Amino acid sequence: QQQVKQSPQSLIVQKGGISIINCAYENTAFDYFPWYQQFPGKGPALLIAIRPDVSEKKEGRFTISFNKSAKQFSLHIMDSQPGDSATYFCAASISGPSGSARQLTFGSGTQLTVLP
């Protein structure tokens, strides 16, 4: 199926702590897994993405862990800062040749609050 399940719905973390958001998918045809960050009044912005041929990708304080056999992936935000407070969406899509890349299927979102 096309669903992507995301948890938790909301998360409160102290400044400097680690924020962890989890997602699970069912469609094994998915081969691209991005995370988007959305601030109030703004559109989602790509944060980091991974393909299933690697188990982990790190960019600065953001890390995606990917478990292909379990069909799960997660976002870890190290040293969380108040400026990270936003809504985070995991997503999945299917790649393809020119012009055929499919739509993103989004998780339900996680409202992250980082306390100062």
Added chain:
Amino acid sequence: DSGVTQTPKHLITATGQRVTLRCSPRSGDLSVYWYQQSLDQGLQFLIQYYNGEERAKGNILERFSAQQFPDLHSELNLSSLELGDSALYFCASSVGGVWGNENIQYFGAGTRLSVL
């Protein structure tokens, strides 16, 4: 700034009316995607166009339609509006034509539609 421009930012209209939302993709991007974001449904894919042609349809109502013009801008037409159509409508664009990069979707700031 994602480079994707959506107009108008806000739209207030009455039930039964028709509105048009406009999207200008990033320079050079051939694919345009429309998404609807509501509190109860989250971010849902509506429709995708690639270089003027419809490529994929999601949960788009028959009252809604879209098109992509030769200059690659796109319009989403919503007719016979109902209260439940009130939502944020996002346009995203991706480059297309380059395997691996075309999954990266850049979102506009959205159009907030309020149906009264």
